[in-house]
Amino acid sequence: MIEYYAEIRALHLAAVVASGLLFLLRALLAAAGRKALALAPAPRFLSYVVDTLLLAAAITLVAILPPAAFANGWLWTKLALLPVYIVLGWVALRSAAASLRQYASLTGALLAFAGMFLIARAHDPLGPLRGLLGG
Secondary structure, three states, X not given: OHHHHHHHHHHHHHHHHHHHXXXXXXXXXXXXXXXXXXXXXXXXXXXXXXXXXXXXXXXXXXXXXXXXXXXXXXXXXXXXXXXXXXXXXXXXXXXXXXXXXXXXXXXXHHHHHHHHHHHHHHOXXXXXXXXXXXX
16 A cells, blocks of 8 residues: 555645635635535535545555654644644634634634644644744
């Protein structure tokens, strides 16, 4: 299976970008008062498909890579941010349009997404902050 690492990683990265952009589009629609469109069956279904591919590729990568690749805890940190992203994203999509709660949830969800992305890129639980903290 390791011989397919590059392809699986590419699928995972493409799904990360697609998932993030789809969430951002849906959240901006909800914030603009177009919640019915943001929560319509088509974008919700597309979101499920993309996120299922994302999760399947992630699980496959974890299964084929040696455990030492995750020894410093970056994967656990990234996984700890995932429910934060999901809950804040859910709140952002379902809050009243243009409300403080919606903007705060959207900001928090985007920060959690960015944190997961940066942690994964750095393969470090602190992501790019490690360099700023002198580590």
